[in-house]
Amino acid sequence: MILDIHAYIGKWPYWPVDASSPQEVVRVLDSAGIESAAICSTRSLFVSWMDGNEETLSAVERFPKELIGFACLGPLDLSHQRLRQDLDFERLRARGFLGFRLYPQHHSYHPLYERFIDRACEEAATRGQPILLPLRVMMNWGVPAMELGWMVALVERHPRTPWILAGLNYFHELKAGVSLLLRYPSVHLETSCIQGFHAIAKLVEECGSQQLLFGSGVPLQHAGAGVEKILNARIRDSDREQILYGNARRLLRLP
Amino acid sequence: MIVDAHVHIGKSARLQIDVGADFLVEAADRLGFDKICCTDLTALFYDMHEGNRLLYEEMRRFPDRILGYATLHSTRFGREALDEIDRCVHDYGMRGLKIYSTPEASIAEPAMIPILEKCAEYNIPILSHTTPDECEYLMAAVPEVKLMMAHAGGQPYAKGDWNRAIMTAGRHPNLYLETASSTIDAGFVEAAVGALGASKIIFGTDMPLLDPYVQRAKIVQTRLSPQERAQVMGGNILQLMGFQA
Numbered sequence: 001m002i003l004d005i006h007a008y009i010g011k012w013p014y015w016p017v018d019a020s021s022p023q024e025v026v027r028v029l030d031s032a033g034i035e036s037a038a039i040c041s042t043r044s045l046f047v048s049w050m051d052g053n054e055e056t057l058s059a060v061e062r063f064p065k066e067l068i069g070f071a072c073l074g075p076l077d078l079s080h081q082r083l084r085q086d087l088d089f090e091r092l093r094a095r096g097f098l099g100f101r102l103y104p105q106h107h108s109y110h111p112l113y114e115r116f117i118d119r120a121c122e123e124a125a126t127r128g129q130p131i132l133l134p135l136r137v138m139m140n141w142g143v144p145a146m147e148l149g150w151m152v153a154l155v156e157r158h159p160r161t162p163w164i165l166a167g168l169n170y171f172h173e174l175k176a177g178v179s180l181l182l183r184y185p186s187v188h189l190e191t192s193c194i195q196g197f198h199a200i201a202k203l204v205e206e207c208g209s210q211q212l213l214f215g216s217g218v219p220l221q222h223a224g225a226g227v228e229k230i231l232n233a234r235i236r237d238s239d240r241e242q243i244l245y246g247n248a249r250r251l252l253r254l255p
Numbered sequence: 256m257i258v259d260a261h262v263h264i265g266k267s268a269r270l271q272i273d274v275g276a277d278f279l280v281e282a283a284d285r286l287g288f289d290k291i292c293c294t295d296l297t298a299l300f301y302d303m304h305e306g307n308r309l310l311y312e313e314m315r316r317f318p319d320r321i322l323g324y325a326t327l328h329s330t331r332f333g334r335e336a337l338d339e340i341d342r343c344v345h346d347y348g349m350r351g352l353k354i355y356s357t358p359e360a361s362i363a364e365p366a367m368i369p370i371l372e373k374c375a376e377y378n379i380p381i382l383s384h385t386t387p388d389e390c391e392y393l394m395a396a397v398p399e400v401k402l403m404m405a406h407a408g409g410q411p412y413a414k415g416d417w418n419r420a421i422m423t424a425g426r427h428p429n430l431y432l433e434t435a436s437s438t439i440d441a442g443f444v445e446a447a448v449g450a451l452g453a454s455k456i457i458f459g460t461d462m463p464l465l466d467p468y469v470q471r472a473k474i475v476q477t478r479l480s481p482q483e484r485a486q487v488m489g490g491n492i493l494q495l496m497g498f499q500a
Contacts, residue, residue, distance in 0.1 A: 015418050017441060018441060018442055019441075019443060049336060076335070125300040126395070138438075139437045139438055139439065140409070140415035140438050140440055141409070141410065141411045141413070141414050141415035141437075141438070142414040142415040142416050143415065158467045170437070173269070193437070193467055195439070195465050195466055195467065196464070197462055197463040197464060197465060197466055198466070199466060200466075205428055217439075217492070218441070219441055220440065220441060221439045221440060221441055221442075222439040222440070222441050222472065222473055222476070224438045224476035225469045225470075225472040225473050225476065226439070226469075227332075227472075228468045228469055228471070228472040228476075229466050229468055229469045231468075232468040242365065
């Protein structure tokens with residue numbers, strides 16, 4: 001059983017990608033043996049986070065077993081007006097979103113100085129809903145990346161929030177993630193951009209497996225390659241099961 | 256036969272690596288790799304003479320498993336670098352050249368041209384950690400040299416731009432793309448083979464920096480024919496290094 005905590009639906013504007021519709025993404029996931037995946041729409045990153053959330057919900061309604069909706073949250077200010085509405089976390093939950101995602105690098109804000117962020121983090125902590133915070137959407141050096149220091153500072157400001165740190169690669173990025181994992185039990189790390197030699201085994205040795213979550217970056221990244229690094233990691237099978245499924249199930253409170 | 260065209264051996268403070276041949280051959284055994292093409296990290300980043308000699312000693316311990324790249328840490332050593340290539344080819348039996356490039360010390364400069372010419376003279380391939388734009392310069396300078404663009408654009412200095420790498424390789428008959436990278440973008444291998452043909456794509460893992468299982472899956476789990484896969488996974492690099500197919 002594999003549950004992927006970091007996947008997408010939607011178009012990719014930088015180069016052609018084979019899968020973008022929910023149906024195509026589900027097919028890619030299935031081909032790699034991934035039974036279900038937490039998604040948001042890339043429309044949320046590039047067009048409107050609110051429109052993207054509608055697309056995400058629509059996909060989840062169509063594929064309720066395979067897809068899990070995460071709501072993308074973004075600034076309430078537009079260039080020409082300040083929206084009067086506030087984020088309605090009760091409604092987001094009622095509509096079926098099991099977690100949230102933040103993309104400061106795509107939404108042109110600083111997460112330490114954006115007005116909705118602190119409230120979103122506190123709401124997520126109170127409700128026990130995770131926030132996925134990607135350093136980058138995928139491990140491609142040309143894709144916009146967030147400052148590592150912003151991620152660290154945000155987690156340290158909100159240590160009760162159930163964080164899923166995503167998109168970390170290696171060296172100092174991974175060390176920062178490990179440091180946060182060891183200090184805060186509410187912090188989790190997903191695997192989509194971790195490509196180092198024996199990296200998963202070293203993470204388990206240093207932090208245990210309880211805070212590690214499998215992520216693929218599908219459909220932007222190669223689904224099978226992401227799975228292979230967990231399947232071939234030199235760890236106990238019980239740790240492997242936790243990473244591939246158990247930890248995410250517990251975090252998302254799935255049956 | 257499976258051949259990994261991009262492997263590092265030795266020590267690097269920056270890359271946090273310290274491995275010998277035993278470790279790498281054991282890893283290759285687990286992965287089912289028949290041969291690994293190695294470059295010594297001391298030669299790549301510090302002292303070419305010392306590093307290439309260390310690699311030669313490891314090659315002698317595993318003559319059937321390790322193929323060696325002569326390695327230079329700079330283009331700026333003139334005759335000394337050319338003599339080192341001579342030594343590596345004649346005395347050490349190395350079959351290719353490895354060289355690194357950074358924005359601060361790009362190898363796309365006139366000092367690289369005699370090195371390119373030397374490799375063309377020996378008909379040995381160069382695995383160069385270069386951007387597509389740097390490869391444009393190098394191929395324009397010496398079109399007959401066989402150049403493998405390490406990481407196929409999937410490295411920081413090239414901004415991960417494998418699309419540009421494919422376009423560049425399409426312009427130069429002797430420019431090849433090597434696949435090792437932190438980047439595991441869906442569709443890269445299919446796009447590269449579709450645009451260039453399987454004969455221009457070279458499989459590498461960059462171990463022990465990167466996870467070789469991920470790099471292998473990038474090739475194995477793609478829509479390639481068995482013949483194309485055999486070319487990419489070993490046939491091409493062996494041919495470039497002068498072995499009989």
